[in-house]
Amino acid sequence: MLGRNVARYASGGHRNVRAISTSQILAFGARNSAILNRFKNEEIEAPSKLAQESSLPVIEQDLKTKPRHPSKKIPFLSDHKIENDPNYQMSGWKQSIGQWVIKTFSIDMDKSRAGPVAGSIYFGECKRQGLYYPNEPLSDTASFFYETLNLPKSFSQQYQIALLHYWILSVRMRAMPFKYGKNYQQKLIDRMFKDMELRMSQELKISSNRIIENYLKDYHTQLIGAVLSYDEGLMTDDITLASALWRNVFNGNPNVDMRHVEALLGYVRSQLYVLNKMSDREFGFGKFKFVPPDQVVQPLTKAQEADLKEKAKAEFAQHTLPSQTSSLSLDE
Amino acid sequence: MSTKNEIAQKIVALLKTLPKDRIKHYASFKDVQLERFQNKDLVAGISEKDLKLQYASLRDLVNDKYKNYYKLDDKLLVPKGNPNYYTRIMAEIRGEKKTSFLDAMKIVTFGK
Structure with a gap:
């Protein structure tokens, strides 16, 4: 059965499948035009607005486990002053020594930058999206995931949300020169797992290291499976990517609201689009921020793209210090 | 109904x-x-x-x-850091080509 299916794909037979489904849609649409006209709008809506349109009765999914909630809060990134304080300024003499060392030893700053950018800025971006603490208000993105999409509040769910955002970033990192992209991916994933280890021990109060290690191994297995499924979805079609999202983010919920799956798929595709339009240099310097789900990403015109490129070039032309040198492209 | x-x-x-x-x-x-x-x-x-x-x-x-x-172009779909990344995965998923042991070891060691 699998072989036949594979053969159909290899010969491009899935195109025929799409044609059949399209004709059925057209026939149904013609007969029920009044019903469907409202939803024929080709305009893209913001993911959170799209998801809120539906009021499907919520049937609680039995996850066969009672999630453990954090009983303590550790610092978002770390308690180190450089990482924790957004207004931290290194003293002038320290900066001068640093710049001298970089210049004298010709240090590859693109390689060094992977730590603070991927391992701190982008890690923070991934962690922030699904972060929740009991009795604390949710951020806009977290409320999209937990309130609009009705996902269960649990540590594993937070991980799945962070993993989805990791994958989105890693798609862009693969498009960087190999040695830099690989380094960025490694720094990001290492930091995510280090953070999970700390949170399981300090926030969830799991005292056994063996249990924590087993959880981390499980999460690693999930990472491999999810990345493969998302990659497959990226290279094939929307429904394959939607199925991957349904299995991983929606926990394979049989009573899932299709509107929610569509909203999340639109959210993921829009982030990838923004990353596609961003140059290696901008991305490598940590300029990317995930677009909040209550905003719509509109495709850029050629003129807008050229304008953005000009602005980026003008901005990076001012970066003349040894620590700001980069071989990453500003054109692609 | x-x-x-x-x-x-x-x-x-x-x-x-x-x-x-x-x-x-x-x-x-x-x-x-x-x-x-x-x-x-x-x-x-x-x-x-x-x-x-x-x-x-x-x-x-x-x-x-x-x-x-949200059309993506070859920048992301054929990543310059690893141009065969997606073709190798898709060939394996579709059952067209299986990665040999030697190729697998090369990927594990060098990353591509």
Whole structure:
């Protein structure tokens, strides 16, 4: 059965499948035009607005486990002053020594930058999206995931949300020169797992290291499976990517609201689009921020793209210090 | 009720056109959703408006609405850091070519 299916794909037979489904849609649409006209709008809506349109009765999914909630809060990134304080300024003499060392030893700053950018800025971006603490208000993105999409509040769910955002970033990192992209991916994933280890021990109060290690191994297995499924979805079609999202983010919920799956798929595709339009240099310097789900990403015109490129070039032309040198492209 | 049944039937017809998963997962979206929308009791509990929305969303997903709207170019789809990354994965998933042991060791050691 699998072989036949594979053969159909290899010969491009899935195109025929799409044609059949399209004709059925057209026939149904013609007969029920009044019903469907409202939803024929080709305009893209913001993911959170799209998801809120539906009021499907919520049937609680039995996850066969009672999630453990954090009983303590550790610092978002770390308690180190450089990482924790957004207004931290290194003293002038320290900066001068640093710049001298970089210049004298010709240090590859693109390689060094992977730590603070991927391992701190982008890690923070991934962690922030699904972060929740009991009795604390949710951020806009977290409320999209937990309130609009009705996902269960649990540590594993937070991980799945962070993993989805990791994958989105890693798609862009693969498009960087190999040695830099690989380094960025490694720094990001290492930091995510280090953070999970700390949170399981300090926030969830799991005292056994063996249990924590087993959880981390499980999460690693999930990472491999999810990345493969998302990659497959990226290279094939929307429904394959939607199925991957349904299995991983929606926990394979049989009573899932299709509107929610569509909203999340639109959210993921829009982030990838923004990353596609961003140059290696901008991305490598940590300029990317995930677009909040209550905003719509509109495709850029050629003129807008050229304008953005000009602005980026003008901005990076001012970066003349040894620590700001980069071989990453500003054109692609 | 008849309109609801009709929409449910169209959802089922649409789901039936989906190909089987290329890899066996712990749950199949197609099978699980087919079972759901063929269950008359479950469909009865959904309002007509919501059922239409379910159909409209599924139709958008099947028609690659977002893939076509947010078009990506070769920059991401053929990444310059590792141009064979996706072709190798897709060939393996489709069963066209299996990575040999030596190639696998090379990928593990050098990353591509």
